[in-house]
Amino acid sequence: MTTPHASDSSGQVPSTPGDDLVVTGVSKRFGGVPALIDVSVSIVAGSIHALIGENGAGKSTLGKIIAGVIVPDEGSIALGAHPLHLRSPRDAMTHGIVTIAQELAIVPNLTVAENVFLGAEVATAGLVRRRDSRRRFRELTERVGFDLRPDAVARSLSLADQQKVEILRALSRNASFVVMDEPSAALSSTETETLHEIIRSLARRGTAVVLISHYLSEVLALADTITTLRDGRHVRTVDASDATEESLIEGMLGRSLSTAFPPKQLAAPDAPIALEVEHLSAPRIEDCSFVLRHGEILGIAGLVGAGRSELARAIFRDARASSGTVRLAGRELTGHSPRRSIRRGLAFIPESRKEMGLLMNRSVRENISLSRLDLVSRAGWVARASERRQVARFMEKSTVKAASMTMPATMLSGGNQQKLLFARTIMCAPGVLIADEPTRGVDIGSKRAIYDLLVEMAHDGMAIIVISSELEEVLGLAHRILVMRHGRVTTELTGDDMTEEAVLAAAFAEPSVG
Amino acid sequence: MSDTITERPDPVEHETGETRSLRVRGRLGRSWRTAGILIPFLILFAVLSIASSAFLHTTNLINILDQQASTLCIAAAGTLVLVGGGIDLSVGSTYAFAGVTAGEIGQHHSIYVAIGAALIVGLVVGLANGVIVSVFKISPLITTLAMSYVIQGVALKVSSGNLILTGTIPGFTAFATAQFLSVPSAVWMTLVFVIILALLLSRTTFGRYVVAAGGNAEAARLAGVRVGGIKITTFVLSGLAAALGGVIDASRLGSVIASSGGSTLAFTVLAGIVVGGTSIAGGEGSGWRTAIGVLFIALIGNGFDLLGVDPNWQQIVLGIILLVAVGLDMWTRRARR
Numbered sequence: 001m002t003t004p005h006a007s008d009s010s011g012q013v014p015s016t017p018g019d020d021l022v023v024t025g026v027s028k029r030f031g032g033v034p035a036l037i038d039v040s041v042s043i044v045a046g047s048i049h050a051l052i053g054e055n056g057a058g059k060s061t062l063g064k065i066i067a068g069v070i071v072p073d074e075g076s077i078a079l080g081a082h083p084l085h086l087r088s089p090r091d092a093m094t095h096g097i098v099t100i101a102q103e104l105a106i107v108p109n110l111t112v113a114e115n116v117f118l119g120a121e122v123a124t125a126g127l128v129r130r131r132d133s134r135r136r137f138r139e140l141t142e143r144v145g146f147d148l149r150p151d152a153v154a155r156s157l158s159l160a161d162q163q164k165v166e167i168l169r170a171l172s173r174n175a176s177f178v179v180m181d182e183p184s185a186a187l188s189s190t191e192t193e194t195l196h197e198i199i200r201s202l203a204r205r206g207t208a209v210v211l212i213s214h215y216l217s218e219v220l221a222l223a224d225t226i227t228t229l230r231d232g233r234h235v236r237t238v239d240a241s242d243a244t245e246e247s248l249i250e251g252m253l254g255r256s257l258s259t260a261f262p263p264k265q266l267a268a269p270d271a272p273i274a275l276e277v278e279h280l281s282a283p284r285i286e287d288c289s290f291v292l293r294h295g296e297i298l299g300i301a302g303l304v305g306a307g308r309s310e311l312a313r314a315i316f317r318d319a320r321a322s323s324g325t326v327r328l329a330g331r332e333l334t335g336h337s338p339r340r341s342i343r344r345g346l347a348f349i350p351e352s353r354k355e356m357g358l359l360m361n362r363s364v365r366e367n368i369s370l371s372r373l374d375l376v377s378r379a380g381w382v383a384r385a386s387e388r389r390q391v392a393r394f395m396e397k398s399t400v401k402a403a404s405m406t407m408p409a410t411m412l413s414g415g416n417q418q419k420l421l422f423a424r425t426i427m428c429a430p431g432v433l434i435a436d437e438p439t440r441g442v443d444i445g446s447k448r449a450i451y452d453l454l455v456e457m458a459h460d461g462m463a464i465i466v467i468s469s470e471l472e473e474v475l476g477l478a479h480r481i482l483v484m485r486h487g488r489v490t491t492e493l494t495g496d497d498m499t500e501e502a503v504l505a506a507a508f509a510e511p512s513v514g
Numbered sequence: 515m516s517d518t519i520t521e522r523p524d525p526v527e528h529e530t531g532e533t534r535s536l537r538v539r540g541r542l543g544r545s546w547r548t549a550g551i552l553i554p555f556l557i558l559f560a561v562l563s564i565a566s567s568a569f570l571h572t573t574n575l576i577n578i579l580d581q582q583a584s585t586l587c588i589a590a591a592g593t594l595v596l597v598g599g600g601i602d603l604s605v606g607s608t609y610a611f612a613g614v615t616a617g618e619i620g621q622h623h624s625i626y627v628a629i630g631a632a633l634i635v636g637l638v639v640g641l642a643n644g645v646i647v648s649v650f651k652i653s654p655l656i657t658t659l660a661m662s663y664v665i666q667g668v669a670l671k672v673s674s675g676n677l678i679l680t681g682t683i684p685g686f687t688a689f690a691t692a693q694f695l696s697v698p699s700a701v702w703m704t705l706v707f708v709i710i711l712a713l714l715l716s717r718t719t720f721g722r723y724v725v726a727a728g729g730n731a732e733a734a735r736l737a738g739v740r741v742g743g744i745k746i747t748t749f750v751l752s753g754l755a756a757a758l759g760g761v762i763d764a765s766r767l768g769s770v771i772a773s774s775g776g777s778t779l780a781f782t783v784l785a786g787i788v789v790g791g792t793s794i795a796g797g798e799g800s801g802w803r804t805a806i807g808v809l810f811i812a813l814i815g816n817g818f819d820l821l822g823v824d825p826n827w828q829q830i831v832l833g834i835i836l837l838v839a840v841g842l843d844m845w846t847r848r849a850r851r
């Protein structure tokens with residue numbers, strides 16, 4: 001795909017690093033609540049500077065202040081000796097500071113080239129000069145070594161390619177500082193590799209990258225300097241070479257996290273069978289079969305696009321299966337409505353909690369009780385006292401932390417939002433749970449809480465399928481791992497065979513032609 | 515009044531700085547929505563009471579309610595449609611068609627048959643809207659806009675565009691004008707209907723499902739909500755309400771014509787709902803506040819009449835109020851993100 005090295009005649013004319021970006025004593029409050037308190041940090045031109053911290057630590061806020069998206073209440077930003085007064089992202093752009101947001105900002109119906117030059121079209125008297133913009137696009141892609149068709153419609157691109165469009169847009173504005181907020185969160189591992197190469201090559205060319213990331217391995221591999229934030233305060237800024245994953249976690253949490261995963265409690269080999277999938281075929285999955293026992297945690301690994309989520313949805317009867325059977329506790333699961341599956345004791349936590357999981361504007365209470373309102377109502381009338389009692393119980397079980405159960409879900413941290421879905425699931429008391437990316441975009445503390453929860457639920461007899469793009473997660477939780485490739489279950493790993501190498505080898509194995 | 519204020523927060527775990535801050539923001543964000551239109555309504559009410567001696571008379575107030583009866587009913591059901599993520603522009607035509615149906619059938623049959631037939635007309639139109647939207651996945655805006663033309667056409671065809679006198683049908687006028695405790699039955703019916711629909715939205719599982727379907731249909735579906743059925747039901751209720759409104763007005767006014775209602779009524783209803791703070795984006799809203807919203811607009815009209823202000827100003831003021839209401843809605847949404 002991309003050959004980031006090819007165009008990099010290393011050392012030759014690295015654009016002269018300009019001034020450093022100096023942030024001094026910035027504070028920001030939202031509705032009287034401090035999000036950032038007296039933070040000072042200096043970003044060396046041409047370096048990769050990572051900002052880390054738990055959700056709510058203020059790293060995104062700091063990134064947005066640097067990018068002009070948010071105006072700080074106090075403190076100043078300066079480029080070298082020149083103070084900057086950034087009022088908007090456009091302001092920041094004129095000073096060479098560009099942001100690539102967590103949610104990509106591309107226009108899906110426009111072409112790649114149109115997106116790249118959006119707002120800065122090559123035009124005469126309002127008419128876009130297509131040939132010129134084509135030429136500029138080519139120069140740009142050659143400079144970074146991207147392989148993108150300028151006329152491809154943006155919506156048809158993969159997430160990684162869309163991100164490249166954003167990066168090109170940043171570069172087309174001659175950015176000297178690029179702020180990237182969780183750039184790899186939605187990428188597969190190969191795409192992430194590519195992104196890392198891009199970030200490195202940006203730095204080599206003198207563009208500083210402010211990298212906001214949850215992934216400590218990514219931060220350690222890429223960054224020159226790492227700044228840790230906690231509760232809106234600056235904890236420390238260190239050279240990446242002096243940091244370890246442990247020291248970073250310690251800095252983020254203010255304590256050390258003893259072990260990332262709770263100990264595995266294997267299910268009895270003769271435990272009753274909870275779920276049987278036989279020769280299941282559905283859109284993008286083919287002939288998948290496996291058996292899952294009560295108390296077992298089954299990990300499903302594979303590259304993005306290997307059909308993991310599709311398999312989950314086919315089992316849940318959300319996607320229509322073309323052939324094959326799904327049996328829950330020995331009885332075939334028929335029909336094709338999530339409602340029926342839930343009633344039969346099969347729960348599903350979808351991969352994207354905002355789009356597919358939660359009612360973001362509704363209260364914690366409503367979100368939790370949604371699937372089992374029948375338990376807290378009589379003849380269609382919601383018994384609110386009973387609902388409150390039940391919801392409180394399930395909030396406690398799933399360790400949801402919210403000031404009140406009337407608070408809208410959108411006000412909670414990512415970790416607590418995810419726990420809301422677990423609370424809803426526990427309320428359904430399913431025999432089988434399929435959790436698709438259960439810890440995506442969740443801070444480290446909540447991750448551990450979710451792992452504990454999964455292990456506890458399995459210990460209580462639930463059969464659980466964990467789908468995850470994070471290999472450690474699958475390895476750390478699962479009693480058994482299925483690896484998927486091209487819509488098929490290709491490999492099953494158990495016991496000591498469950499290693500990172502084995503999973504990767506199976507996931508990347510040459511597809512058998514046929 | 516709204517479930518968000520009567521309920522005491524249940525603190526879970528210890529309160530961290532973060533959660534406390536979020537709670538404060540949450541409260542600020544919702545305060546407009548919960549109190550919302552009630553405050554401007556009370557202010558307007560007080561101002562009119564002082565400015566016009568005629569305003570605070572029981573006769574005037576009951577008059578306002580009587581005139582707004584049909585709009586209130588239709589808007590109460592329209593709130594459910596909007597909260598459920600839909601919109602119903604066909605209510606004006608359904609209103610007219612139901613009135614015409616009652617008038618035509620009433621000429622030859624008993625008023626029970628006439629009224630029953632009119633309500634069935636509303637139900638069928640609503641069902642058609644709901645099925646087209648939910649099953650054939652055509653946008654509710656287009657569906658109900660198209661439906662409004664069809665229904666209007668049918669109503670004109672059935673009545674040949676003539677004015678139908680309903681005042682001559684024995685017992686028909688009494689349907690909406692019979693007095694009980696010196697309040698006309700139209701007002702009583704509206705009161706009951708609005709209360710039922712408001713409670714349906716705020717206190718029942720059906721209401722929760724409507725909110726879920728409108729707030730995030732995909733999430734609701736995956737959580738086990740029958741999104742399609744829920745949406746169809748909201749449209750059926752809307753059709754029924756439009757028919758009830760049509761019958762009430764046919765009875766009150768003594769005559770009915772197919773060209774009444776139409777888009778004007780659909781938009782008046784929509785304005786009332788939106789001024790009441792229900793989000794056009796779906797997923798949030800309240801029947802109580804819709805009632806206040808409709809009455810707020812009615813008070814403006816009534817006040818302008820009583821104070822002898824040029825009626826053209828009413829439209830201008832109404833337009834501005836709508837923009838302010840929607841603007842505030844957007845603003846609180848953004849503040850909450």
